[in-house]
Amino acid sequence: MPDKFSKETRSKIMRSIKSKTKMEDRVCKALWNKGLRFRRNIKDLPGKPDIAWKKYKAAVFLDSCYWHVCDIHGHIPQSNVEYWSKKLSRNKERDQxxxxxxxSSGWKVLRVWEHQIKEDFDGTIDLIIDFYEQAKGAQNRTEIESSSVTKSGVH
Known part of the structure; x- marks a missing residue:
């Protein structure tokens, strides 16, 4: 099925997609209110982590179920299937x-799905705080172990 928007309209829509979504703003505000200080969307880091602590080599990605193709909620739009299939699979590959x-550079990585944030906001905030505390205390380790990590996991 062809795209239902003209090339110009589709281009305008795609240009309007920015970093710092409402979901990210909500998470960052909650973390800030709990006293965590961090940098957002650092352009000189691969993938521009949503939250990062360079000093502790720790990065958090808040992945949209749509754009990052969550196994539970990710789907390919019905219009322009070939384009979206390639685009979204490239996004997933780029994340990996x-x-x-x-x-491989000795960083700690936490990836959290959008649906996890929606389903358990307070638990997600606690998970990120735990991740930060462990990264802060484990500067010489490349992996963090946590029993409270959900499917997205700490890498």
């Missing part, structure tokens, strides 16, 4: 490459 890059 970026995570591997961070891990």
């Amino acid at each position: 490459v970026n995570t591997a890059h961070y891990l």
